[in-house]
Amino acid sequence: MRTQCIAFMLCVMLLAFGLPAYAQKIPRVGILRAGAPPTSSEPDGFLQALRSLGYVEAKSIILDVRYAHGDRGRLAELAKELVQSEVDAIYTASPPAIFVLKKATQSIPIVMISSTDPVRSGIVASLAQPGGNITGMSLISADLWPKRLELIKEILPKVSRVAIFWNKSNTGMVIEAKATQEAAVPMGIALQDRGVKDASELETVFDAMSKERPDAFLALMDITLGAHRKRILDFLAKDRVPAIFESKDWVQAGGLISYGPDGEDVSRRAAIQLDKILKGAKPSEIPVEQPTKFELVINLTTAKQIGLTIPPNVLARADRVIK
Numbered sequence: 233m234r235t236q237c238i239a240f241m242l243c244v245m246l247l248a249f250g251l252p253a254y255a256q257k258i259p260r261v262g263i264l265r266a267g268a269p270p271t272s273s274e275p276d277g278f279l280q281a282l283r284s285l286g287y288v289e290a291k292s293i294i295l296d297v298r299y300a301h302g303d304r305g306r307l308a309e310l311a312k313e314l315v316q317s318e319v320d321a322i323y324t325a326s327p328p329a330i331f332v333l334k335k336a337t338q339s340i341p342i343v344m345i346s347s348t349d350p351v352r353s354g355i356v357a358s359l360a361q362p363g364g365n366i367t368g369m370s371l372i373s374a375d376l377w378p379k380r381l382e383l384i385k386e387i388l389p390k391v392s393r394v395a396i397f398w399n400k401s402n403t404g405m406v407i408e409a410k411a412t413q414e415a416a417v418p419m420g421i422a423l424q425d426r427g428v429k430d431a432s433e434l435e436t437v438f439d440a441m442s443k444e445r446p447d448a449f450l451a452l453m454d455i456t457l458g459a460h461r462k463r464i465l466d467f468l469a470k471d472r473v474p475a476i477f478e479s480k481d482w483v484q485a486g487g488l489i490s491y492g493p494d495g496e497d498v499s500r501r502a503a504i505q506l507d508k509i510l511k512g513a514k515p516s517e518i519p520v521e522q523p524t525k526f527e528l529v530i531n532l533t534t535a536k537q538i539g540l541t542i543p544p545n546v547l548a549r550a551d552r553v554i555k
Contacts, residue, residue: 259321259510260294262314262340264333266326266455268301277499278323278345284500285507293510302459304328311336321509323502326455327404330355334366341515343506344368345498347454347478348404350520359520367515369502370522371493373478374408377452378415380476380491383528384448385419386546387489388474391447393422395473397437397464398452400427405452412450423450431460438467449475453482461485472538480529483554488534493523527551 263278270276279295287293296319298310311332314322322337324330325345333342334355342365346355350370356362359370385391396412398405409427416423424446426437441449449468451457457464465486468475477483478492505518528546531554535542547553 258292258294260296260317260319261506261510262317262319262322263295263297264307264310264314264322264324264326264329265297265299266302266304266307266324266329267299267458269299277496278325278503280496281500281503282506285503287507300329300455302455304456307332308336315340321506323506325502327353328402328455330366331403338365340365341509342366342368343502343509343515345371345502346404347371347373347408349374349407352407353404356520359522361516362518362520363516365515367505367509367518367520369498369505370520371498372522373404374411376478376492377408377412377450380450380478381412381415381419381421383489383491383546384450384474384476385421387540387542388447391421393424393444393446394448394450395424395426395441395446396450396452397426397428397457399454399456400429402454402456405454408452412452428457431456434460434463441467441473442471445471446473449473451475451477451482451487453477453479469534469537474538474540480527480552483529483531483534486531486534488531488538488540490527490529492527494525494527497525498523530554 289295296314296317298314300306300310307329315337319340321341321343322333323343324333327346327348330344330346344366345368350356351358356366384394396409398409413423426441428434428437475488477487477490480490483490501521508518509515528550529552530542530547530550533554
């Protein structure tokens with residue numbers, strides 16, 4: 233009788249403490265990437281941030297990653313696949329992917345990192361109360377491009393003509409380009425509109441810039457144009473045109489200057505938002521956040537190659553200098 237009682241108590245304890253741990257559902261998160269898989273084995277900032285929060289792939293979280301390989305036409309198909317796979321949440325850092333996901337589902341929570349103004353473009357109702365199923369980070373790009381113009385003027389006080397390079401097929405870039413154009417007027421800068429509808433127009437832009445050389449190059453890059461990074465940087469180096477970018481990876485690849493949000497901090501905060509959602513919070517009630525940390529990166533090797541001297545006051549503010 234005593235043995236039976238002990239056995240019964242053990243069964244009760246297993247049911248009370250053991251089974252829920254095994255029965256607990258592992259969250260499945262979809263990740264929609266507009267580009268290609270990374271060439272490095274080092275995980276990106278978002279995945280590193282998830283790990284720092286205690287998530288272990290295949291043990292406490294399942295990641296379903298889809299890559300469009302720079303083909304915007306594939307995004308809708310990949311978004312549909314993620315929705316049909318019944319993921320618990322979706323993460324993306326691509327504005328085109330955000331719009332596609334918004335059409336694909338109104339119920340699955342989405343955490344975004346958006347360079348497009350999410351309010352003006354209709355992604356969310358407001359930053360404080362996004363509503364719907366989307367929240368995340370806004371990179372306030374439309375506000376930062378005028379600041380980059382100011383930075384160009386610091387480096388080149390006599391600047392008068394700046395080529396603005398952007399993708400006219402990207403809805404978010406329309407807003408960014410307009411904000412930049414409006415900021416240029418009071419600065420006395422004439423913008424040369426070098427927008428393209430697709431990468432097939434790159435050579436036309438290069439020819440126009442060679443014939444009417446700008447003092448500087450303002451690059452509003454997205455995944456479509458980013459796929460042609462080497463062609464763009466090679467042209468800028470050959471024509472010795474100073475260029476400023478929003479992302480430091482362009483400077484690491486040979487661009488002159490970048491100024492923008494700290495990518496690691498943005499990714500960390502997006503991962504925290506996803507963590508809240510997986511623990512039961514509603515995306516409609518999680519405010520869309522804005523970056524608070526920014527990086528100025530300068531490539532002195534490139535500056536020397538194009539014959540440009542960076543003023544000491546600008547160098548002193550740099551977060552990183554590549555020599």
